[in-house]
Amino acid sequence: MTAEMQRLQWAADMIEIQQLSYRYAICADAKDPAGVVALYSPNSRRYGEPIEHEQLIQRFAHSMTGSAVCILNVGNTLIDIDPDDPDRATGTVYCRCEAEVEFGKRWLIQQIVYHDKYLRLDGKWRFAERRHLLFYGADFGAPPINLPPSDAAELTDGKGSMPQYWESYRRFWDAFPDKDHY
DSSP, X not given: OOHHHHHHHHHHHHHHHHHHXXXXXXXXXXXXXXXXXXXXXXXXXXXXXXXXXXXXXXXXXXHHTTOSOEEEEEEEEEXXXXXXXXXXXXXXXXXXXXXXXXXXXXXEEEEEEEEEEEEEETTEEEEEEEEEEEEEEEETTOOOTTOOBOOOOSSOOEEOSTTTTXXXXXXXXXXXXXXXXX
């Protein structure tokens, strides 16, 4: 393959992988758990553990019942294709979620980061694993500063595991122990 063809293939892969996150968001907003799961590889994993598609469908259906209306807006996306295996890639995807929770009693805002692993099977990119991490969740209009911690990621309020999840974030602030940070 020529260098130009490799570059075109890389660009096509980037677009197809980005489309997975967009399709995920739209299927989730449309309450289509089977549509979400169709984006996953047959041997996908959830937080490192193998999970069957039927289990994923049930998990997404259950999660979707927590909110009558959910709006996922995909933002920053960074994808790295494995240089040793061009059928594998990893990605970091930012997402803002707005959701009605407690059946009309609250409007929740979340800032989410997905850490993804992708796999190309039969010429199509799929999620091999999707890790849902939370910066924060707060009622609309409430400042996200000084929220109580939350160990749950989905439709919850509180401070999540981001940005402390990143080793570089922790190392940076270790150099400034006298400074207050998130």
